[in-house]
Amino acid sequence: MLDNSPRFERLPDGPGVGYKPQHFNDLLNEPAPVSWIEVHAENYMGSGGRPLAQLRSLAERFPVSVHGVGLSIGGEGPLDKDHLARLRKLVDWLRPASFSEHLAWSTHGAEFLNDLLPLPYTNDTLKLVCAHIDEVQNTLGTRMLLENPSSYLAFSESTWDETDFLAEVVRRTGCGLLLDVNNVFISATNLGYSPEGYIDAYPLDAVGEIHVGGHDEDTDDNGAALLIDSHGKPVVDPVWQLLCYTLAVTGPRPVLVEWDNDVPDWPVLRAEARRAAEALQPVR
Amino acid sequence: MTVSQSEFRAALLDADRAVPEGLQNPHAGPAGARFSVYRNNVVVSLTEALATAFPLVRKLIGTQTFGQLAGHYVRENPPASPLMMYYGETFPEFLSGFAPLSHIGYLADCARLDLAFRRSYHAADAASLDPAVLQTVPETLMAIRLAPAPSTIVIRSRWPLFDLWRFNNVTDAPKPRAAAQDVLVTRPEFDPAPHLLPHGAALWFDALARGSSLGEAHAETLRKTPDFDLAATLTLSLTTEAFAAPE
Numbered sequence: 267m268l269d270n271s272p273r274f275e276r277l278p279d280g281p282g283v284g285y286k287p288q289h290f291n292d293l294l295n296e297p298a299p300v301s302w303i304e305v306h307a308e309n310y311m312g313s314g315g316r317p318l319a320q321l322r323s324l325a326e327r328f329p330v331s332v333h334g335v336g337l338s339i340g341g342e343g344p345l346d347k348d349h350l351a352r353l354r355k356l357v358d359w360l361r362p363a364s365f366s367e368h369l370a371w372s373t374h375g376a377e378f379l380n381d382l383l384p385l386p387y388t389n390d391t392l393k394l395v396c397a398h399i400d401e402v403q404n405t406l407g408t409r410m411l412l413e414n415p416s417s418y419l420a421f422s423e424s425t426w427d428e429t430d431f432l433a434e435v436v437r438r439t440g441c442g443l444l445l446d447v448n449n450v451f452i453s454a455t456n457l458g459y460s461p462e463g464y465i466d467a468y469p470l471d472a473v474g475e476i477h478v479g480g481h482d483e484d485t486d487d488n489g490a491a492l493l494i495d496s497h498g499k500p501v502v503d504p505v506w507q508l509l510c511y512t513l514a515v516t517g518p519r520p521v522l523v524e525w526d527n528d529v530p531d532w533p534v535l536r537a538e539a540r541r542a543a544e545a546l547q548p549v550r
Numbered sequence: 551m552t553v554s555q556s557e558f559r560a561a562l563l564d565a566d567r568a569v570p571e572g573l574q575n576p577h578a579g580p581a582g583a584r585f586s587v588y589r590n591n592v593v594v595s596l597t598e599a600l601a602t603a604f605p606l607v608r609k610l611i612g613t614q615t616f617g618q619l620a621g622h623y624v625r626e627n628p629p630a631s632p633l634m635m636y637y638g639e640t641f642p643e644f645l646s647g648f649a650p651l652s653h654i655g656y657l658a659d660c661a662r663l664d665l666a667f668r669r670s671y672h673a674a675d676a677a678s679l680d681p682a683v684l685q686t687v688p689e690t691l692m693a694i695r696l697a698p699a700p701s702t703i704v705i706r707s708r709w710p711l712f713d714l715w716r717f718n719n720v721t722d723a724p725k726p727r728a729a730a731q732d733v734l735v736t737r738p739e740f741d742p743a744p745h746l747l748p749h750g751a752a753l754w755f756d757a758l759a760r761g762s763s764l765g766e767a768h769a770e771t772l773r774k775t776p777d778f779d780l781a782a783t784l785t786l787s788l789t790t791e792a793f794a795a796p797e
Contacts, residue, residue: 308632308633308634308635309635311633311635312633312635312671312672312673313672313673313674313700314672314673314674314675314676314700314701315671315672315673315675315701315737315740316671316740316741317672318675319675319740335632336632336633337632338632341555342554342555346631346632348631349631349632352633371555372632373632374555374556374559376630377559377628377629377630378628378629378630378631378632379559379562379592379628379629380592380595380596380599380628380629380632380634381588381591381592381595383555383558383562383588384588385555386552386553386572418581418584418585418587418588419573419574419575419581419584419585420573420574420575420576421553421572421573421574422551422571422572422573422574422578423551423552423553423572456576456584457576458576458577484583484587485583486575486582486583486584487575487580487582487583488575488579490575490576492583492584492587494587
């Protein structure tokens with residue numbers, strides 16, 4: 267009989283890192299304090315070669331979170347069945363401890379736009395997102411986590427606050443949430459609300475994983491601060507503080523350091539993981 | 551004011567188009583530069599994906615020209631799937647038809663070589679053929695059917711494709727000769743590598759891939775290229791692990 271159970275039941279409530287191939291040996295030789303890794307699903311959908319071989323080795327040692335960046339859950343059109351089948355194949359093979367995707371869209375018709383694009387929060391988009399999450403959870407046979415976006419603009423047609431929208435998605439689909447506190451900080455700055463207020467209003471009971479990452483600073487046409495999610499630098503102090511603020515309520519959770527561009531050498535990324543471990547220490 | 555994803559997408563890939571009105575800053579004013587973040591993300595991320603995928607083309611024309619070229623390509627040819635590892639399948643054809651670079655005739659073939667590396671890198675794993683299988687009497691040998699490994703790719707070119715690759719990747723490599731060169735890409739373990747194919751060998755590989763026996767492939771190749779060197783081609787194929795072990 268095929269063993270479909272995860273190799274590791276859940277992600278540990280400790281620091282994890284987004285896996286980059288240049289850190290393969292470092293992770294096997296001196297991982298501490300990193301206790302789990304996250305991979306982008308789409309990078310492991312080739313037929314063979316080094317990516318799959320590396321992931322096979324790492325999965326024996328670490329709980330793995332599979333993080334999709336291409337499913338377009340917020341897309342107006344139907345989910346890409348071929349892509350869903352590829353995800354199913356990856357999840358069946360890898361048996362990850364977690365699967366997560368984004369509250370965003372990236373596919374339009376036959377085009378994949380390679381960015382996490384925003385959607386308005388309305389009754390219509392709520393229905394659409396819930397139907398897509400049902401389809402994902404039914405196809406993969408697992409509960410998924412949904413990540414909050416980083417927002418640069420607002421939709422005049424939105425009738426829901428993001429936190430209420432997410433809470434309703436959780437209530438209707440039974441999915442969990444991936445809370446990206448860097449995204450919260452970015453959106454709150456860009457759209458002019460309090461990041462702590464967002465956390466206070468957020469359905470924290472559903473949080474199965476937390477992300478932190480770096481961002482860039484810019485300004486809009488009026489000179490207002492415009493933060494841009496870049497995952498290309500260290501996490502800034504206010505985001506670490508927002509993490510601590512969140513953990514004080516949730517208690518320990520798996521915390522991932524995302525660093526996808528201008529990826530640093532292992533000691534730098536490991537130092538970020540240490541900061542995540544320090545943030546987790548007081549709430550253990 | 552609703553904004554459909556069609557409107558959003560149209561404005562995303564066309565910087566001359568107005569930003570949809572239903573998109574706003576926090577004071578209910580126009581989104582303006584805020585929308586440009588998405589425009590920029592899409593074009594920059596796709597351009598970076600192409601630059602990673604086509605290192606030889608980028609070296610030949612320089613990073614700046616490549617960036618301009620990619621800007622045209624990504625707007626006209628956004629990916630058709632979320633598998634960015636395969637993005638750019640139509641880039642060689644695009645280069646062939648791109649008038650400003652038509653003076654560099656070999657550019658499209660260089661893009662095909664870049665693509666071949668990537669396909670080979672992600673191809674299915676397979677045990678390679680044990681050369682001992684070929685240590686047999688000629689009659690038996692010629693009846694054997696060999697299957698190229700999934701990671702084996704042959705590219706035919708009327709340009710000195712192998713020399714062009716080597717000149718741009720190997721220190722002190724000689725300048726490209728004026729010659730047509732076919733290239734064999736194989737992946738012994740995880741890293742694809744290019745090899746210069748002897749004259750006619752591409753035909754021979756093609757015949758084997760179609761299921762011909764060694765004898766049939768040899769005869770077919772000799773008809774078209776009488777100087778085909780089977781021994782040299784076999785040696786190259788075996789040392790570079792071009793063939794998969796029989797299943």
